[in-house]
Amino acid sequence: MKTRQKIRKGIILFTFFLFPAIFYYLSPVIIIQASLKGIINGSFVIFILLFFSALLLGRGYCGWLCPGAGCQEAIFLARDKKVTKGDWLKWLIWTPWISSIIVSAISAGGYNKIDFCYMTTHGFSIGDIQSLISYFFVLLLLIVLPAFIVGKRSFCHHLCWMAPFMIIGRKIRNYFNWPSLQLTSTPDACKHCYTCSKQCPMSLPVEEMVKRQHMEHAECILCGTCVDACKQGVINFNWGRAGNKRHA
Template identity: 45%
Template sequence: MARQLPMRQRIRKALVIIAFLSFPVTMNFLSPYVIIDGAMNGVVNGSLIMFGLMFLSSLFFGRLWCGWICPGAGMQEMMEPVNNRAVNGGKIDWIKWTIWVPWLSLIVWFAVSAGGYKRVDFLHLTENGISVAGTPDRPIFFAYLIYYIVVALFVGLAMFAGKRAGCHTICWMAPFMMIGRWIRNLFAWPSLRLVADSSACTNCKSCTKSCPMSLDVNAMVQIEKMEHAECILCGTCVDGCSKKAIRYSFSAGK
């Protein structure tokens, strides 16, 4: 009989799957295109507000969004029974930055060219609050095409490359939170993080095997330094450690 996941992980997985199922509604509020269109028209839209909130939240909660709320997480974790292979990060983790930097530069350039932001429209390009409903200027076919392209990218990468490959490579949301996390660490103020007690560790390496981001968690535990740019604070290692060698902490860390 398959072993039931710990309650916290069952709740977490339910949340990211619900986020994925809600993606036809929420897509425009997380869209890399809608924020560009808004910049071109001087409109502060839903995606700009959401990305700003992600950055602000990361100052105190790191990449909690990625582990608990992101629809991309739901897409990829549903693919784990298909391909549960660890993804070797390192160099491929920089791919998202080669996407993010030109994209953000384009947003700034369009906003400046438009004379700055002049109005706020949270539902910009979103008909009745539903992202795939289409608008009078954008047929519903186009909205569905974008939706399925995004889903195909995240699902395809997870299916063929391994666990959360999209997070490592193409995610345009993660850099906002990674920068916020870097600022948090620079000023060392209290925030949500993981802490480890190496003396309690039995070196079973179950934490490394179960990590959805394919991190060498066991090595981090041995030196009692749990800080890693790709850690999404999902708590899989916390809930999977029978010796309680890893735990959540709201502290300044080290």
């Protein structure tokens, strides 16, 4: 394994171990509770930051920082099934969820206070047995079981409420053709060995993307696994523009 992937896996394992402490800052429920009281809480701020990060780094957060990523990639060792369908499912969750946040804020008369640590215990998410139980419940039901039953990073494909913020961010970036971190390829050097497609943690058809000379994909998390797996050096990270907007 290349050093870059060792570092990446080390970071996502570390953030996974931090997950019990930071769990409320990514919560889809606490943001609604806070909005009902007109409070901008920690997860509100984080979701806005994720949207802006996507303008420059696409879904790099999903590949390099997300606490749910470390857990899911560890499960690859036991369950390595590809996931190629159903990316639309997360939008069925996201749309009513974001609507309920807006309705909650309106019913509270708008936001009037910022409390980043709202509902935490001195900044820590798990302060009592009830929050510990809800942590394990969410981890098991939303992240671990889908990874075993459905396949690799199923949570990211089908359930994640944070991914749409970044997908919208990168689509806006692509629409305006702003420069950002991208994958680029040199298809002439490709030997069609499919190593990149086999190893992609998001189960993307990377070899095909190389062939089409279009490396932009809404589900690409810029993890660099394909970059480091290709012995021919066909795929690279680059700072630039996304290219063909039609498939972005």
